[in-house]
Amino acid sequence: MATTVLTPTATRARSGLYDWLTTTDHKKIGILYLGSSFIFFLVGGVLALAVRAELAQPGLQFMGEAAYNQFFTMHASVMLFLFVIPMLAGFGNYVVPLMIGAPDMAFPRINALSFWLLPLAGTIMMLGFVLGGSAAEGWTSYSPLANAKYSPGVGTDLWIVGLILIGTSSILGGINFLVTIFKMRAPGMTMFRLPILAWTVLVTSVLVILGTPVLTSALIMLFIDRNYGGSFFDPAGGGNAVLWQNVFWFYSHPAVYIMVLPAMGIVSEIIPVFSRKPLFGYKAFVFATATIGALGFSVWAHHMFTTGSVYLPFFSFMTFLIAVPTGVKMFNWIATMWKGSIQFSAAMLFALGFLTMFLIGGLNGAFSASVPVDFAIHDTYWIVAHIHYVLFGGSVFAIFGGLFYWFPKMFGVKLNETLGKIQFVVMFVGFNMTFFPMHELGLMGMPRRIADYSPMAGWNDLNLVATIGGFLIAASVLPFLWNVFISLRGGERVGDDPWEGNTLEWATTSPPPPYNFDRLPEIRSERPVFDQRHRLAGRATGH
Amino acid sequence: MCPLRPALPGAEDPERSRGLVMTRFSKGIPQGAVIVALGALAMLLVAACGTGVTVLQPPAPATEQGKATDWLYQVVFIVAAVIFFLVEALIVFAAVRYRRRKGDDTLPPQIHGNNVLEVIWTAIPVAIVAIVFFISWQTLNTVDAVSADPKLKVEVTGFQWQWQFTYPDQGVTIVGLPDKAPELVVPVGETVQVSLQSRDVIHGFYVPAFLFKRDVIPGKTNVFDFTPTEVGTFSGQCTQFCGLLHSQMRFSVVVKSQADFDAWVTQAKATPTPAPTPTPGPSASAGGGGGTGGQPAAVSLSAQNIAFDQAALSAPAGTAIQLTFVNNDNGIPHNVVIHRDSPTGEAVFTGDIITGVATKVYDVPALAAGTYAYVCAVHPNMTGTLTVK
Numbered sequence: 001m002a003t004t005v006l007t008p009t010a011t012r013a014r015s016g017l018y019d020w021l022t023t024t025d026h027k028k029i030g031i032l033y034l035g036s037s038f039i040f041f042l043v044g045g046v047l048a049l050a051v052r053a054e055l056a057q058p059g060l061q062f063m064g065e066a067a068y069n070q071f072f073t074m075h076a077s078v079m080l081f082l083f084v085i086p087m088l089a090g091f092g093n094y095v096v097p098l099m100i101g102a103p104d105m106a107f108p109r110i111n112a113l114s115f116w117l118l119p120l121a122g123t124i125m126m127l128g129f130v131l132g133g134s135a136a137e138g139w140t141s142y143s144p145l146a147n148a149k150y151s152p153g154v155g156t157d158l159w160i161v162g163l164i165l166i167g168t169s170s171i172l173g174g175i176n177f178l179v180t181i182f183k184m185r186a187p188g189m190t191m192f193r194l195p196i197l198a199w200t201v202l203v204t205s206v207l208v209i210l211g212t213p214v215l216t217s218a219l220i221m222l223f224i225d226r227n228y229g230g231s232f233f234d235p236a237g238g239g240n241a242v243l244w245q246n247v248f249w250f251y252s253h254p255a256v257y258i259m260v261l262p263a264m265g266i267v268s269e270i271i272p273v274f275s276r277k278p279l280f281g282y283k284a285f286v287f288a289t290a291t292i293g294a295l296g297f298s299v300w301a302h303h304m305f306t307t308g309s310v311y312l313p314f315f316s317f318m319t320f321l322i323a324v325p326t327g328v329k330m331f332n333w334i335a336t337m338w339k340g341s342i343q344f345s346a347a348m349l350f351a352l353g354f355l356t357m358f359l360i361g362g363l364n365g366a367f368s369a370s371v372p373v374d375f376a377i378h379d380t381y382w383i384v385a386h387i388h389y390v391l392f393g394g395s396v397f398a399i400f401g402g403l404f405y406w407f408p409k410m411f412g413v414k415l416n417e418t419l420g421k422i423q424f425v426v427m428f429v430g431f432n433m434t435f436f437p438m439h440e441l442g443l444m445g446m447p448r449r450i451a452d453y454s455p456m457a458g459w460n461d462l463n464l465v466a467t468i469g470g471f472l473i474a475a476s477v478l479p480f481l482w483n484v485f486i487s488l489r490g491g492e493r494v495g496d497d498p499w500e501g502n503t504l505e506w507a508t509t510s511p512p513p514p515y516n517f518d519r520l521p522e523i524r525s526e527r528p529v530f531d532q533r534h535r536l537a538g539r540a541t542g543h
Numbered sequence: 544m545c546p547l548r549p550a551l552p553g554a555e556d557p558e559r560s561r562g563l564v565m566t567r568f569s570k571g572i573p574q575g576a577v578i579v580a581l582g583a584l585a586m587l588l589v590a591a592c593g594t595g596v597t598v599l600q601p602p603a604p605a606t607e608q609g610k611a612t613d614w615l616y617q618v619v620f621i622v623a624a625v626i627f628f629l630v631e632a633l634i635v636f637a638a639v640r641y642r643r644r645k646g647d648d649t650l651p652p653q654i655h656g657n658n659v660l661e662v663i664w665t666a667i668p669v670a671i672v673a674i675v676f677f678i679s680w681q682t683l684n685t686v687d688a689v690s691a692d693p694k695l696k697v698e699v700t701g702f703q704w705q706w707q708f709t710y711p712d713q714g715v716t717i718v719g720l721p722d723k724a725p726e727l728v729v730p731v732g733e734t735v736q737v738s739l740q741s742r743d744v745i746h747g748f749y750v751p752a753f754l755f756k757r758d759v760i761p762g763k764t765n766v767f768d769f770t771p772t773e774v775g776t777f778s779g780q781c782t783q784f785c786g787l788l789h790s791q792m793r794f795s796v797v798v799k800s801q802a803d804f805d806a807w808v809t810q811a812k813a814t815p816t817p818a819p820t821p822t823p824g825p826s827a828s829a830g831g832g833g834g835t836g837g838q839p840a841a842v843s844l845s846a847q848n849i850a851f852d853q854a855a856l857s858a859p860a861g862t863a864i865q866l867t868f869v870n871n872d873n874g875i876p877h878n879v880v881i882h883r884d885s886p887t888g889e890a891v892f893t894g895d896i897i898t899g900v901a902t903k904v905y906d907v908p909a910l911a912a913g914t915y916a917y918v919c920a921v922h923p924n925m926t927g928t929l930t931v932k
Contacts, residue, residue, distance in 0.1 A: 069784075069789075145786055150786055150849070235763070236873075277653060282656065283656070308760075312687075316676060324672060327665075331664040335657075342643055344642065363626060366623060367623070370615060370619050372612040375612065375686065375756055379782035444751065451790045452791070457778070
C-alpha cells in the first residue's frame, strides 16, 4: 500500500543548507524567525546608535537632517516590524506546538511562507538606503507628509510595500497559530490547561487578524495617494489628514499588545519555574489577557488627543481602564514569587527586569491617559521614554529571558549563566541611563524626532547621559553574541529538562526529534511535566 | 526523606489542590507586606512631601490653563509614585526574601490562587483609575474651554518650516525666517484665542511653559485659548514631525504688559512686513559696481513641490540680472537668496518672500564672475548653482 512508499521519500538525505531553506518543521522555522529577527535587532540597534550619537550634543556633528530622519524612521520600523513582532512569533513557532503536544503547526508550508516573507520585506524596506534615501517620515508615516508632494523619494514606496508584506506574513501566521491551538492540542489539554504563553499567542493572533488588514488597507490607500493621484488623506484633494491617523492607530495600538502579550506569556512561563510554584491565579491571568485584547481595540485615539478631532473622555477612560488587567497580571506575578523558592538564573533575572521596568512603562503611560497631561507631554521625549519602557523594558527583557530559558531545548546546550548575568546587569543599567532621563527631557519640552536642539535649551547633559547609556546597551549585546558562539561550539550539555520545567516541551528530548514526541505524559493540569515528575518522585519514596 | 512532603496535597489531583492552600497564603501576607508597605510609604513621604522635589516636574506653568494642568499632573504623579514604590518594593522584597538558599531542595507550598485577592486587586485599581479619570475630565473642561469673547485673536499658520502669526484685528503679520524665529507677542493677563491652520503637512504648536500643545492640521482649524499670567519670553517649537527641517521650526511667545503690547502693535504696524526683510542687493559686494549701463539679463526660475525647477542657472557677469521667479506652490512662501560660493556663503541678494501661486521679478544687481548658490530662505533644502561669467 501507499504507506510503504512514503517512508524512503521522507528520509532522503539533504544538504544542511538546502534543508534549512526548504524546511517546514516548526522548530527550524522558529529558529529561523529568531535568527533573522536578531539580525534585524542588530541593524535597528546600529541605527539607534547613529541617532543617539547625533543627539549627544547640540549641533549637527555626524549627519544632516536628511540622514537623521531616515535613521530614526528606519530604527523604529525595523525594531517594531522586523524584530519584536517576528521575534515573538519565532518563540510562538518554536514553543507553542511543543507546549500543546502537537507534532507541528497546522499549516507547515504556510508557516514557511510566513517566515520567508520577512527577510524579503526587510530587504525591500532597507533598499531605500541605496536608492536615494529610505522612508523618512517616522514609522507612523503621517499623511500628508507621506504624500508624494512632500516625500517624493522611492524609499517611502518601498517602506509601504515592505510593510504590506510583513502584514501578510503576520496574518498568515495568526491564522496558523489559531488553528494549531484550537485543533491540535494533545488529548487532555483543555483550554484551561493551556500554558499561558499559548494563551497570549492565541489572543495576539486574534489581534493580528482583526487589526492588520486595517493597516494593510491604509497602506494601499497611501500608496494610491502617492502614485496614482488618490487623495484619501490629502485635504487639498478633498481627503482627510486625520483619517490616516485613525486607521493607522486602529492597527498600531493593538500592535503594542501584539508586542507585549507574548512577552508577558514568556515571563509567565519563566517565573513559576524558577519560583517552583504554579502561576498564581491562572484563570484570572487568562481573563486579564483576553480583556487587554478586547480593550486594546478601544484606545487607539489616545495617540490623537492633540488633534482636536476625537471625543476625548471616552478614549481617556478606556485607556485608564486597560491599566487594570495589566495591574492584575503584575500582582499575580508577584504572588507567584511570594513564598516561592526563587533561583536567580539569567532567564529569571531578565523576567525580573521585565517586571520592574514594564511597571514604569505602565505608569508613565497613565500620564498620557489623563488628557490635559497628555497635552503637556505628547510628542515629546516623555513618549520616547514611555515606548521604550514598554517595548525594551518589557518586550526585549522578556525576549532575552526566553532565549536563555529555551536555548537548552533548542540546541541541547545551556547558554553560559555568568555571561548572561553580566549581560543583564550592563543592559539594565544602560537601559535606565538611556531612557529615564528622557522623562525629564520631555517635561522640559524636547520634542521627539528632532535632529538638533539649541545649546541654550538646557538639554545637553541629559542627552549626553542618554547617549552613553545607549552605547552601554550596545556593549551588553556583545557578551550575548559571544555567549551564543561559545555555547553552540561547546556549551554545557544538559538533559531534556534542565530547569525542572512545567510544560510539555520539557517532556521530549533536547533538541526534540522531528514531529516532537514519541509519547506524551498524562495531561491533568497546566503543568503536566511537573505533575509527572512529582508523581514519580512521590512513588519512588513511597509517598 | 521526601523533600516534597509538605508541599503536595494535590499531586494526585492538581485541580483539587487549588482551593486548599489559599488560607495559608493570606495568613502569610502580614509580616512581609506590612514592612514593605511602610517602607514604601516612608520613601514616598520623603519624595512627595519634601518641598524641594525637582524630579520629574514640568516647567512652572505660565498660563491659567497651564496651572490647571500642572495641578492635575501633580495628582497623577503622586498616584503613580505611590504605586511605583509599593509595587517595586513588593517585587524586590519577594525576590530577596524568597530566594533559594544553597542546598535547599524543598518544594514551596503549591498555591494556585485566591479569588478574594484577585477581586481586591482588580477593584482597587478600578476605583483609582475611575477617580483619576474623573479629575482629568474636569480639568480638561477648564483647559479646553474656548471663550466667546476673547480679548485678542491670533491666527497661527504653520508651514514647512516656519510659522506665521497674523493679528486680524490689529492688521499685523509676523513671518519667521531661518535665522530669526518669529515672536508671538501677547498682553499679560488677557485671554488670547489662537486658531491654527496649516498650509501643507501636520505641525504641532507647543509651548512647554504653557504645558500645552495642539496639532496644526491642513484642512482643519483648531482653536484654543490661553491666558498668560506672567510677563516673559517662552520658547516654543513644532512637535509633530513635519519633514526635513522639523527641528528648526521654532518660535517664542513674548508676554508683555498691556502698555508694552500696545506700543509693540503701533510699531509693528509702522513696519508692514517686518520679517521677510526685502533686502536690496548690497551694492558693495558686486565686484564690477553698477553695470546698469547695458540691458539687464533675463533669467527665470520657478518653484514647485518645495523644489526649484532648475538645479543650475547661468548669467553674464557685470550686468544687472532680471530674475523672474514663479512660485507654483499654492499657499506656500518661497523666495530666492543668492549666496557667494555656496549656500553658507555671504548673501549678495535677498528676494522678497512671495506666497504662491505668484510671480515676482527680482532686480538683481550686477555680479562679478564666479560661482554662486541660490537658496529659498524658507526652505534651505531648495538650492541650485548660479554660474556668472
